[in-house]
Amino acid sequence: MNAILNSLRTMGLIFLHAFRKRATILYPEKKPYIPPRWRGRIVLTRDPDGGERCVACYLCAVACPVDCIALQATEDGQGRRYPEFFRINFSRCIFCGYCEEACPTYAIQLTPDFEMCEYDRRALVYEKEDLLIAGPGKHPGYNFYRVAGLAIAGKDKGEAENEAPPVDVRGLMP
Amino acid sequence: MVTIHIDNQSYQVEAGANLLQACLSLGLDLPYFCWHPALGAVGACRQCAVKQFKDENDSRGRIVMACLTPAQEGLRISIADPEAHAFRAGVIEFLMENHPHDCPVCDEGGECHLQDMTVMTGHVHRRYRFAKRTFRNQYLGPFLNHEMNRCITCYRCVRFYRDYAGGRDLNAMASHNHVYFGRIEDGVLENEFSGNLAEVCPTGVFTDKTFKAHYTRKWDLQTAPSICVHCGVGCNTLPGERYGTLRRIQNRYHHEVNGYFLCDRGRYGHGFVNSEKRLRQPLLRTEGSETVAPVSPTEALAHLAALCAGPTVIGIGSPRASVEANFALQKLVGPERFFNGMSASDAGLTRLILDILTRRPVRSPSLHDMEQADAVLVLGEDVTNTAPRIALSLRQAVRRAALEIAGARHVPLWHDGAVRDAAQSAKSPLFVATHSATRLDDVAAETWHAAPDDLARLGFAVAHVLNPDAPEVPGLDAETAALAGRIALSLSAAGRPLVVSGTGCGSPAVIRAAANVAMALGRTGQPAELCLVAPECNSFGAALLGGEGIDAALLALERGEAETAIVLENDLYRRADRAAIDRALQAAKHLVVIDHLGHATAAQAELVLPAATFAESSGTLVSSEGRAQRFFKVFAGNGEARESWRWLEEAQRAAGRGNGFDGLDDVIAACAAAHPKLQGIAHAAPSAKFRLLGEKIPRQPHRYSGRTAMLGGINPDWSVAILPLPHTTPHGLQPVADRSPLGRAGEGRGEGVPLIDTSAKGNVPHPNPSPARGRGANERPQINIHEQKPPNDPDTPLAFSMEGYGGAAPAALIPVYWAPSWNSVQALNRFQDEVGGPLRGGDPGVRLIEPGADWIWFSEIPAAFQRRADEWLIVPLYHIFGSEELSPQAPAVAERCPRPYLAMNPADADALGLKAGDQADLRLPEGALRLPVELRGDIAPGMAGLPAGLEGTAGIGLPGWGKIDRETRP
Ligand code: SF4
Ligand code: SF4
Ligand code: SF4
Numbered sequence A: 001m002n003a004i005l006n007s008l009r010t011m012g013l014i015f016l017h018a019f020r021k022r023a024t025i026l027y028p029e030k031k032p033y034i035p036p037r038w039r040g041r042i043v044l045t046r047d048p049d050g051g052e053r054c055v056a057c058y059l060c061a062v063a064c065p066v067d068c069i070a071l072q073a074t075e076d077g078q079g080r081r082y083p084e085f086f087r088i089n090f091s092r093c094i095f096c097g098y099c100e101e102a103c104p105t106y107a108i109q110l111t112p113d114f115e116m117c118e119y120d121r122r123a124l125v126y127e128k129e130d131l132l133i134a135g136p137g138k139h140p141g142y143n144f145y146r147v148a149g150l151a152i153a154g155k156d157k158g159e160a161e162n163e164a165p166p167v168d169v170r171g172l173m174p
Numbered sequence B: 001m002v003t004i005h006i007d008n009q010s011y012q013v014e015a016g017a018n019l020l021q022a023c024l025s026l027g028l029d030l031p032y033f034c035w036h037p038a039l040g041a042v043g044a045c046r047q048c049a050v051k052q053f054k055d056e057n058d059s060r061g062r063i064v065m066a067c068l069t070p071a072q073e074g075l076r077i078s079i080a081d082p083e084a085h086a087f088r089a090g091v092i093e094f095l096m097e098n099h100p101h102d103c104p105v106c107d108e109g110g111e112c113h114l115q116d117m118t119v120m121t122g123h124v125h126r127r128y129r130f131a132k133r134t135f136r137n138q139y140l141g142p143f144l145n146h147e148m149n150r151c152i153t154c155y156r157c158v159r160f161y162r163d164y165a166g167g168r169d170l171n172a173m174a175s176h177n178h179v180y181f182g183r184i185e186d187g188v189l190e191n192e193f194s195g196n197l198a199e200v201c202p203t204g205v206f207t208d209k210t211f212k213a214h215y216t217r218k219w220d221l222q223t224a225p226s227i228c229v230h231c232g233v234g235c236n237t238l239p240g241e242r243y244g245t246l247r248r249i250q251n252r253y254h255h256e257v258n259g260y261f262l263c264d265r266g267r268y269g270h271g272f273v274n275s276e277k278r279l280r281q282p283l284l285r286t287e288g289s290e291t292v293a294p295v296s297p298t299e300a301l302a303h304l305a306a307l308c309a310g311p312t313v314i315g316i317g318s319p320r321a322s323v324e325a326n327f328a329l330q331k332l333v334g335p336e337r338f339f340n341g342m343s344a345s346d347a348g349l350t351r352l353i354l355d356i357l358t359r360r361p362v363r364s365p366s367l368h369d370m371e372q373a374d375a376v377l378v379l380g381e382d383v384t385n386t387a388p389r390i391a392l393s394l395r396q397a398v399r400r401a402a403l404e405i406a407g408a409r410h411v412p413l414w415h416d417g418a419v420r421d422a423a424q425s426a427k428s429p430l431f432v433a434t435h436s437a438t439r440l441d442d443v444a445a446e447t448w449h450a451a452p453d454d455l456a457r458l459g460f461a462v463a464h465v466l467n468p469d470a471p472e473v474p475g476l477d478a479e480t481a482a483l484a485g486r487i488a489l490s491l492s493a494a495g496r497p498l499v500v501s502g503t504g505c506g507s508p509a510v511i512r513a514a515a516n517v518a519m520a521l522g523r524t525g526q527p528a529e530l531c532l533v534a535p536e537c538n539s540f541g542a543a544l545l546g547g548e549g550i551d552a553a554l555l556a557l558e559r560g561e562a563e564t565a566i567v568l569e570n571d572l573y574r575r576a577d578r579a580a581i582d583r584a585l586q587a588a589k590h591l592v593v594i595d596h597l598g599h600a601t602a603a604q605a606e607l608v609l610p611a612a613t614f615a616e617s618s619g620t621l622v623s624s625e626g627r628a629q630r631f632f633k634v635f636a637g638n639g640e641a642r643e644s645w646r647w648l649e650e651a652q653r654a655a656g657r658g659n660g661f662d663g664l665d666d667v668i669a670a671c672a673a674a675h676p677k678l679q680g681i682a683h684a685a686p687s688a689k690f691r692l693l694g695e696k697i698p699r700q701p702h703r704y705s706g707r708t709a710m711l712g713g714i715n716p717d718w719s720v721a722i723l724p725l726p727h728t729t730p731h732g733l734q735p736v737a738d739r740s741p742l743g744r745a746g747e748g749r750g751e752g753v754p755l756i757d758t759s760a761k762g763n764v765p766h767p768n769p770s771p772a773r774g775r776g777a778n779e780r781p782q783i784n785i786h787e788q789k790p791p792n793d794p795d796t797p798l799a800f801s802m803e804g805y806g807g808a809a810p811a812a813l814i815p816v817y818w819a820p821s822w823n824s825v826q827a828l829n830r831f832q833d834e835v836g837g838p839l840r841g842g843d844p845g846v847r848l849i850e851p852g853a854d855w856i857w858f859s860e861i862p863a864a865f866q867r868r869a870d871e872w873l874i875v876p877l878y879h880i881f882g883s884e885e886l887s888p889q890a891p892a893v894a895e896r897c898p899r900p901y902l903a904m905n906p907a908d909a910d911a912l913g914l915k916a917g918d919q920a921d922l923r924l925p926e927g928a929l930r931l932p933v934e935l936r937g938d939i940a941p942g943m944a945g946l947p948a949g950l951e952g953t954a955g956i957g958l959p960g961w962g963k964i965d966r967e968t969r970p
């Protein structure tokens, strides 16, 4: 007898749920809120001056546990390094964010975009032009070359933050 | 052996040993900078601090520098002591005050000793908040990059460059924290060993400039043990590859051979591997056609098989091809029709040298042996330019006297500063008798510049003074006799005398004279050391296979005795007179060339087969020490290039007469069976079957990156993966990728966070350079993102993989120096039983040549040089950059190559009315050359010098007589 009552009660409760507020949303017509620190599609950002931030240091590539980042470093005529090519194979990427953590220049960042399904796996291989965005992403102010000791076009030796002017090696002053 | 106590553990170490060295040899992690196993200790950096205690009751102790402390019985120290640890962290903190924020853009990063030591000491946080000192950099030539901000003033660079390598144009300048390491002014670093600075400097001040041009981190390089192919010394190298191109060469330690250092030709000469001139596909000239067309390997092999089935095929081998490649050719054509590919002169000289080293009671020394010599006679060989690494060893031999003085005063020999103070400028005697000035003259006790025949007479005279049984030189002038007396006196007083000569001045008499001196110095059962420099990396290997030189081959072709010639890794035009070659090739019906670069000989071939270079193949080379050493494939290579022996074997298979060579080991076994003198090559390295715990040894470091993306690009040919992409300038904006989801960046996502600035979108055209780089699958149809199976390597126990046995490999197979906490080249310490000693398990390679016992004097003494009235004796002048065939293909080396010139004695030039820079016409049997004149007082009157092996002078048989005139205007 008891068992029958229990069952009826359960059915009643479930029936009542039909009138509760809905927790699911009608994706894709409606978009859920995704926090900014969500680890989704990876982008390459630019520094505040608009230059490519990535200095092709290979740290993201070596940090990547699935080895899905490949790049080649090169240099412009004036000392600035950048990736000649930069490729992420998103069909392998596990969105762990290690690359972002390893990046010493805030160039590589994960974004709250998870909508990257493709019918063809090959379309998941992103080259630099697919990755590079126009802005600085989550770190608006940082410019690696302003702190680095390397001289590049527009920033000579001694002109980085916290740097003294170059030593005069022939000077006799103590 | 004494007992020392380190952190209350007892260890046995050599009495008087350097404590730092002892700690490192024991496998303990003790940070250091300025000490170097080859350079000794000066105590400049204060990084190796440890605490020393008087006895077990002493609890206070005092801080000492391990690198300046000799190990004594009962010595009690602590590395872990908190105060010592804090001291070391403090030293790093001081060094870091001015250190730039450069690691991400520093070529040293990932293999930086400073990074390693910083982590080891535990310094993590920068507290110093004042401005950093900065320096301007210098242009130092095509080999080295200079970034002075990164200097930690350890003084290793100048100690290597000046004290060890004898350079003069690098120095420490200025004072206090302005000390600057560089040249007086911008300019090319002159020393031939400057490239070692990249490895000696523990930071990123000096880095490899050619590597920078296609930079890759150490953890991304695929590496394998290799041997330098740019001279006969046989230095051990570690080439590294990425994306199908060879990126750099580093030193591979070999205690007996090159130790810690390479010459710049060896380090920077590998560019030919990536050259545009590389042959990548078989090329066939169809009947009657002027041009060649690419064909498939099968077609090429069928063609070669058909040619081999025809009448009389001869094979021309090469002293720069491996023993295996030469042997496969010999097997194909038969021993009677195999020629070793050397010029007539080199073939004769090499045969003579082998005869001396195997039959006479003289021993060919290793470089390490040469460094122990306490008196040296160099006869007729400009080693700095023909076998560069030997010159560096001879410089160390000159220091023997200094070490003896220091030893007598009980100064530990590793205490470099004290040794130099004690010995001042004391030098062991080095006599340099050559036909022109050499770069060793500055440390020589005496130098003598004369014609080859006179050099030979000097040698014979020395031998006669040393041992009256040796033949006497008739008509010797008093000056030469006196010099011979002084040389003989020094050599006989020495405990370990050394004679160095070689093929450099093209004179058998000089080599015989050197042999006489060495024999005269030897005692029964204790042969003296005689180093005879061979011209190329495998001259001895090719000569040991037998066969005549190129002249005989050309004659056979010209006479019609052979119809088909197969030329193996050889440009004949560098080895004989152009006219003679033209005649022979005209007469030949079919010419097949197997080589890695297109050249004049290949241009005439009917069939060209692309050969793998040293970096893409495995094989054995025999050095001028007589040491057989194995080099291993670094990467699989691009296109259809394959090992020469594979082409030859496959052709024979196509003709139905295969030798059953499935792997390198089969070729080696067959070669050892056929040539008893080469039997040792089988033991030069473990065979392909060798496994450790059932696994192969990986060529890729365990942190090799990009494995699942490097092939994901355009096409499986990795080299294509680095098509240039347009680059953004720091100022101009590049277009933004507008993958569709991005267009909705704001909606529904963390509102207000300006994640993506899409302002530039649409205004700038997309810079898509290649159709392969569109967006979306439809625009990239040819992409294949399936990872390929790593190439198989049936020839060696190494794998093209990051998987495999990760522990210590046998010395011959060590693909990379790395150990936990030691990412830089200093990780090598972990591969030696005693730091600075042999590699664990013994250094690789097998000596094939041991002294004989035929105590027979050479008595063919030439007459003294007589100058001729209207002819000059043209002698070869060698250039480290330029005289060798392959290294000038590297752009950086090409920059250092001289242009052809004619060196004359000022008096002679004057008599002809020639001034420096004037054009002169040189007429040789081979033809005429118009050359600018250089005045050189070191060239004896009656002689003139012509640079050997340059484009335009290669193939000229030197020494030889020629006429010189003022430029005759046409
Ligand atoms: S870690 Fe950052 S700077 Fe370095 S290569 Fe990756 S994206 Fe570029
Ligand atoms: S020298 Fe070493 S520590 Fe200094 S910037 Fe280069 S990698 Fe970093
Ligand atoms: S340049 Fe390099 S080797 Fe020379 S003192 Fe500085 S850190 Fe040491």
Ligand code: SF4
Binding pocket: B228, B229, B230, B231, B232, B233, B234, B235, B258, B262, B263, B264, B265, B266, B267, B387, B388, B389, B390
């Ligand atoms: S000395 Fe010879 S073998 Fe050694 S690195 Fe130089 S060229 Fe190569």
Ligand code: FES
Binding pocket: B020, B032, B033, B034, B035, B042, B043, B044, B045, B046, B047, B048, B049, B065, B066, B067, B068
């Ligand atoms: S290594 Fe001992 S003071 Fe530099």
